[in-house]
Amino acid sequence: MDKLYFNRMAFYGYHGVFAAEAQLGQRFYVDLELSLDLSRAGSTDDLSDTVNYAEIYEQVKTIVEGERYQLVERLTQRIAEQLLASFPLAEVKVKVTKPNPPINGHYDSVAIEMTRRREAQQGT
Numbered sequence: 001m002d003k004l005y006f007n008r009m010a011f012y013g014y015h016g017v018f019a020a021e022a023q024l025g026q027r028f029y030v031d032l033e034l035s036l037d038l039s040r041a042g043s044t045d046d047l048s049d050t051v052n053y054a055e056i057y058e059q060v061k062t063i064v065e066g067e068r069y070q071l072v073e074r075l076t077q078r079i080a081e082q083l084l085a086s087f088p089l090a091e092v093k094v095k096v097t098k099p100n101p102p103i104n105g106h107y108d109s110v111a112i113e114m115t116r117r118r119e120a121q122q123g124t
Contacts, residue, residue: 002039004051005034006031006032008031009029009060011027011061011065012027013068013075016098021102028098030064030096031094034089034093036050036090059086060083063075063078072096077116079094084116090117091115091117094116
């Protein structure tokens with residue numbers, strides 16, 4: 001299976017449990033590892049034989065910047081679900097990094113990573 005990567009996409013969102021997070025918002029970073037068969041696109045050099053990178057970016061942006069979740073876990077799963085529903089992907093790995101969660105301590109960031117696979121089609 002071939003891989004398509006999106007590295008450190010940056011978005012501004014309002015996700016978190018605390019009221020200040022909902023009011024002030026913060027930057028979130030999203031990394032994607034998408035598994036799909038790219039052999040036809042590699043042979044034809046035709047965009048219609050692959051996924052449109054801009055459409056993937058816009059879907060992720062819409063979710064991170066347009067929706068609100070208390071948990072980064074839900075945000076991460078929502079991205080995975082939407083990408084699997086919208087594109088011919090066999091598997092998605094989504095990592096969402098929250099650089100400034102309200103945790104007292106010294107750290108660079110916290111992140112959630114989830115891998116989700118397309119369900120096998122019944123009767124095919």
